[in-house]
Amino acid sequence: MYEDIVKKLEKHGQMHLLKFYDELDEAGKQKLLGQLAEIDWENLDELIKDYVLNKPVTSIPADLQPAPYYPVKPETADQEALYGKAISMGEQFLKEGKVAALTVAGGQGTRLGFDGPKGTFPISPVKNKTLFQYFAEELTRIREKYGKPMKWYIMTSLMNNQATIDHFEANNYFGLDKAQVMFFTQGTMPAVGLDGKLLLGAKDSLALAPDGHGGTLLALKRSGALDEMKSNGVEYISYFQIDNPLITIANPLFLGLHSLDASEMSAIMLAKTNAFEKLGNFCKSGNKLEIIEYSDMPDELAEQTDANGKLRFIAGSPAIHVVSVNFVERLTSGGRLNLPWHRADKKVPYVDASGNEVAPESINAVKLESFIFDALPLASKTMVLEAVRENEFAPTKNRTGVDSVESCREMLIDRDCRRLEAAGVVIPRDADGKALVKVEISPLAVLDDADAVEYVKKNNVSISADDKEIYLA
Numbered sequence: 001m002y003e004d005i006v007k008k009l010e011k012h013g014q015m016h017l018l019k020f021y022d023e024l025d026e027a028g029k030q031k032l033l034g035q036l037a038e039i040d041w042e043n044l045d046e047l048i049k050d051y052v053l054n055k056p057v058t059s060i061p062a063d064l065q066p067a068p069y070y071p072v073k074p075e076t077a078d079q080e081a082l083y084g085k086a087i088s089m090g091e092q093f094l095k096e097g098k099v100a101a102l103t104v105a106g107g108q109g110t111r112l113g114f115d116g117p118k119g120t121f122p123i124s125p126v127k128n129k130t131l132f133q134y135f136a137e138e139l140t141r142i143r144e145k146y147g148k149p150m151k152w153y154i155m156t157s158l159m160n161n162q163a164t165i166d167h168f169e170a171n172n173y174f175g176l177d178k179a180q181v182m183f184f185t186q187g188t189m190p191a192v193g194l195d196g197k198l199l200l201g202a203k204d205s206l207a208l209a210p211d212g213h214g215g216t217l218l219a220l221k222r223s224g225a226l227d228e229m230k231s232n233g234v235e236y237i238s239y240f241q242i243d244n245p246l247i248t249i250a251n252p253l254f255l256g257l258h259s260l261d262a263s264e265m266s267a268i269m270l271a272k273t274n275a276f277e278k279l280g281n282f283c284k285s286g287n288k289l290e291i292i293e294y295s296d297m298p299d300e301l302a303e304q305t306d307a308n309g310k311l312r313f314i315a316g317s318p319a320i321h322v323v324s325v326n327f328v329e330r331l332t333s334g335g336r337l338n339l340p341w342h343r344a345d346k347k348v349p350y351v352d353a354s355g356n357e358v359a360p361e362s363i364n365a366v367k368l369e370s371f372i373f374d375a376l377p378l379a380s381k382t383m384v385l386e387a388v389r390e391n392e393f394a395p396t397k398n399r400t401g402v403d404s405v406e407s408c409r410e411m412l413i414d415r416d417c418r419r420l421e422a423a424g425v426v427i428p429r430d431a432d433g434k435a436l437v438k439v440e441i442s443p444l445a446v447l448d449d450a451d452a453v454e455y456v457k458k459n460n461v462s463i464s465a466d467d468k469e470i471y472l473a
Contacts, residue, residue, distance in 0.1 A: 020203035028204035067282035069384035086256025097148040105242035106157030117160035126440035136174035138443035184223035199350040214370025221332035246394040264327035264379035268320035279316030289382040423456035428465040438469035
């Protein structure tokens, strides 16, 4: 292997990567050679030329239009009938075990001031259940409600894979059958110096970084998860990110419309709160759905309004998708996923030519990432469904402020209070309408509004202003 690697590095001008090879023990040598052997050098040369040595400029299509979408509530009799049919169809898919859950959970809780995988962060407002536990309990209730377990595929990273598995093992998989959960790791890409040379993160290792959530689809293929889905009769993947506990994992309407529209990849959209909210914009160009990132959207388009003063490009992406298994199979059939790459300029620690570890004070490298939404234009058909933000999107990205631990917990409380109120329970509120009681309903007990009605009827729930907090399970 060594001789083959040397030839490749000489051909592609990267021989510096073996500078410390003779200093390594056998394990270190095999580790480095293994990393180098996995690289598609011809492809990487093209990426370095296009994305590192030349900084790509995002071009906005001249024919860009707002993407069409199904409204959150049906607006016509025909649409109402369609939604009813879709819900029945989606429920049938769940009963037949045709849906799997896919969670992207490769990140750490660093921005939350937390040392560990983000999924192990305690988020629920009363019981402090972790994000993983919250989703596991929801999956348990899905099994009870629809009579079939939904397999849970969790994409970790090399950094947090073992810690994630340890968390599940220590908690007995939160009551799930161990066979119901499959962990697989995200792919990586080498960090590239601004001069086009790959960086060493250590003498025996490249400086590697996750390849972006677009790599999820290829990782599904390479890990064997995709083949397992097919052999188990799974046709649809419910895709979501670990930091959003408000997500509806099993959404019959979303699943049904995806199928009825013969969509290969579908998306949930939220009405943006303002022209420059940090959500990708659902757009249409050349009859294809695509997402233009908020940072790339020209101000004049972002601020456009219709005759009623409503934003034309109102549809924002919270990264919630239904993806057909056959679509993933088609995209990854050649062992490569041809999505566009995105350049991120970063400060990347590295080992210099003298073998010293360097923590740069300024940007010194490029990380290349692919985004899952870039698969949308590759689908033969797509579909977008509007959702109510308060019911679907409470990201936990920061410690405080917008999209924070604080805001997420408040939204979980608000959602549970609304469910109880819809079931006839009086919630004590202050003059501004804020609930005076901290409420948490276990996903084991209540999956949706219909569950809430049954739960309240069965348990005769009442809440008084004297209650500081209440947990319903």
